[in-house]
Amino acid sequence: MKKSALWILFFALLSNSALLLAQTEPEGIKSNSDKFQDYFYESLKQKGIENYDKAILALEQCLKIEPQNATIHFELGKNYLALKDYKNAYSSFEHATQIDSTNKWFWVGMYDVDYQTKDYVNAIKTINKLIPFDAKFKEDLTSLYMSTSQFDKALDLINELNESSGKSDRRESYKMQILSQGKYQNTEITNLIDQISKYPKEESNYISLIYLYSKNNETDKVLETARKLETAIPTSEWAQVSLFKYHLENNEGEKAVNAMNIALASAKIDSKIKHRILNEFLLYVNANPQFAPDLEKAIGYFDNDPEVNVSKEIGKFYQNKKQWDKASGYYEKANAKSTETDIETNLLLLQAYTETKAFSKVAKKAMDMVDVFPAQPQFYYYSGLAYNQLAQFKKAKEVLEMGLDYLIDDNALEINFNIQLGEAYNGLGDVKKKEFYFSKANQLLKK
Numbered sequence: 001m002k003k004s005a006l007w008i009l010f011f012a013l014l015s016n017s018a019l020l021l022a023q024t025e026p027e028g029i030k031s032n033s034d035k036f037q038d039y040f041y042e043s044l045k046q047k048g049i050e051n052y053d054k055a056i057l058a059l060e061q062c063l064k065i066e067p068q069n070a071t072i073h074f075e076l077g078k079n080y081l082a083l084k085d086y087k088n089a090y091s092s093f094e095h096a097t098q099i100d101s102t103n104k105w106f107w108v109g110m111y112d113v114d115y116q117t118k119d120y121v122n123a124i125k126t127i128n129k130l131i132p133f134d135a136k137f138k139e140d141l142t143s144l145y146m147s148t149s150q151f152d153k154a155l156d157l158i159n160e161l162n163e164s165s166g167k168s169d170r171r172e173s174y175k176m177q178i179l180s181q182g183k184y185q186n187t188e189i190t191n192l193i194d195q196i197s198k199y200p201k202e203e204s205n206y207i208s209l210i211y212l213y214s215k216n217n218e219t220d221k222v223l224e225t226a227r228k229l230e231t232a233i234p235t236s237e238w239a240q241v242s243l244f245k246y247h248l249e250n251n252e253g254e255k256a257v258n259a260m261n262i263a264l265a266s267a268k269i270d271s272k273i274k275h276r277i278l279n280e281f282l283l284y285v286n287a288n289p290q291f292a293p294d295l296e297k298a299i300g301y302f303d304n305d306p307e308v309n310v311s312k313e314i315g316k317f318y319q320n321k322k323q324w325d326k327a328s329g330y331y332e333k334a335n336a337k338s339t340e341t342d343i344e345t346n347l348l349l350l351q352a353y354t355e356t357k358a359f360s361k362v363a364k365k366a367m368d369m370v371d372v373f374p375a376q377p378q379f380y381y382y383s384g385l386a387y388n389q390l391a392q393f394k395k396a397k398e399v400l401e402m403g404l405d406y407l408i409d410d411n412a413l414e415i416n417f418n419i420q421l422g423e424a425y426n427g428l429g430d431v432k433k434k435e436f437y438f439s440k441a442n443q444l445l446k447k
Contacts (some may be wrong), residue, residue, distance in 0.1 A: 036065045043075060052079040070099035070106065077109045081116075089113050097129075104133040120147045142171060151178045152187075159191050167204070185212055200232045207238050237266035244277055248284055256284070257294045264301040274301070275308065282317055299333075309334050312345050319352060328352035341372055350382045362386035370399075377406040377413060384420045393427030400424060415444045 043058035056079050062072045077092035093109035100106065107129045114123035124144050130137045138161060145154035155178050158171045178184050192209040195202065206229040213221040226242030233239070240259040247256035260281055264274050278298055285295045295314075302310040315330035331349035338345070346369050353362045366383035373379060380403025387396035400421050407414055422437035 036062055039065075040072070043079075047075075047079055047082075050082070052082045055079045068099055070096040070103065073099065074103075074106055074109060077113075081109070081113060084116075086113050086117050104130065107133070120144050124148065139168075139170075142174060146174050146177070151181070151184060154178060155184060155187060155191075159195075163195070179212070185216070188212065196228070203229065203233055203236055203238065206232075206236075210238070210242060237262055237268055240266075241269065241273060241277065245280065248280060253284070253288060253291055256281070257291065260294075260298060264298060271305065271307070275310075278302070278310065282314060286317075286321070303337060309338060309342070309345070311337060312342070312348075315345075315348060315352075319348060322355075324352045324355040328356065328358075341369075343369075343373060343376065347378055350379075354382065354385065357389075359386040359389040363390060363392075367399075375406050377403045377410070377417075379403075380406070381413060381417055381420065384417075384424065388420055388423045388427065391427065393424045396420065397424040397428065411444060411447060415441050418444065 039058045039061040043055040043062070046052070046055035046058060056076060059072055059076045059079070062069065063076075066072065073092045073096040077089045077096065080086075080089035080092055090110060090113040093106055093113065096103070096106040097110065107126060111123060111126045111130060114120070114126055124141065127137050127141050127144060131141070138157060142154055142157050142161065145151070145157065154174060158175050158178075161168075161171060175188075179188055189209065189212055192205050192212070195205045196209065199205065206225055210222055210225050210229075213219075213225060222242050223246045226239050226246070229236050230239040230243060240262040244256055244259035244263060247253075247259055260277055263269055263277055281291075281295060281298060285291045299310050299314065302308070311330045312334035315327045315334060318324075318330065319327035328349055331345055331352060334342070334345050335349070346365065350362055350365055350369075353359075353365065362382055363386035366379050366386060369376070369379040370383060380399050384396045384400035384403065387393070387399065400417055404417055407417060418437045418441035422434045422441065425431075425433035425437065
């Protein structure tokens with residue numbers, strides 16, 4: 001009986017032992033898992049308070065438990081990168097991609113290191129791994145090609161993205177840089193011709209092509225492209241710029257005027273181009289005066305131009321050709337349109353009045369200007385000259401003597417002052433003073 005009881009007790013203990021062993025093994029595994037989680041959360045906590053060294057130590061403990069855990073290698077990379085330990089950062093990110101190449105963020109980690117270390121050549125290799133995850137990385141690739149002077153590849157990619165995603169300011173800026181090097185222009189011309197063929201209603205392609213042809217002085221191709229643009233988009237304002245020049249060269253005045261008016265009224269066309277159009281039309285009108293009324297209308301488009309007083313510039317054009325009546329008319333318009341009194345415009349106007357012997361106008365305008373600019377001797381001179389011509393010698397003498405007080409280091413003007421003072425005293429019958437001022441003028445002429 002006792003023996004039987006002993007056997008029963010032995011088997012019971014054996015069973016309990018087995019049960020204990022069975023329970024101990026899972027407990028050991030769970031403990032390992034708990035340790036991993038503890039170390040991992042500790043690393044996140046330390047990283048959160050920027051204790052990157054301690055975070056790295058915790059992650060290294062994680063790796064002892066799970067050496068092929070890609071996430072741990074990735075986290076290590078982030079902490080090394082925060083410490084600017086680029087070599088270890090890159091190695092950690094790279095190890096993560098070797099374990100799991102399907103995780104985009106592991107590759108992003110490598111790209112971040114490449115970018116921060118300015119290793120753009122390697123960055124290109126990395127970014128090409130990222131593009132299958134997200135095509136938007138092609139924008140970065142464009143910048144990398146520019147940074148590494150791979151302009152052929154950059155231009156091809158820019159054109160591809162322009163077609164698939166639309167143009168962007170950054171890409172257009174890159175393209176301008178590339179095309180400033182002449183050897184790439186033929187490639188771009190071919191691309192633009194292809195784009196026009198595919199998308200005939202896209203105005204910007206015609207404009208870019210016209211610009212490149214103009215730069216190469218290929219006038220026939222400029223006009224051909226402009227006519228294609230006009231056919232494809234009859235309302236295009238840019239087409240009129242080239243067509244205007246074409247019509248002028250073929251002496252088609254009315255068609256040129258029509259094209260010019262459309263271009264000048266356009267808000268899209270740069271003011272420099274508009275000024276060029278006006279200058280070309282001015283030359284045409286000089287030879288074809290029947291279009292003068294159209295020139296007047298064209299000038300009206302520049303009334304609010306803050307940079308250039310167009311009427312004044314046209315006045316100068318006619319003055320250089322000694323067409324004084326026309327010059328004075330435009331100077332008068334320039335004064336009427338200007339919000340401020342301009343010394344140069346009024347001096348030019350006084351000269352034009354003098355050439356046409358409009359001395360009453362000279363006298364009035366010059367004295368008006370003396371009131372505004374009392375220290376400008378030129379206005380006293382014109383006033384004295386006009387009063388002499390009007391036989392108002394006393395007024396001439398007085399105003400000329402006043403003006404001499406403001407004359408400084410201007411030999412030519414001083415000569416003219418003395419001549420006019422001699423004329424004034426001659427008119428007043430004072431021969432002695434007349435001879436004095438004429439003699440002084442002669443002495444100045446010899447200097």
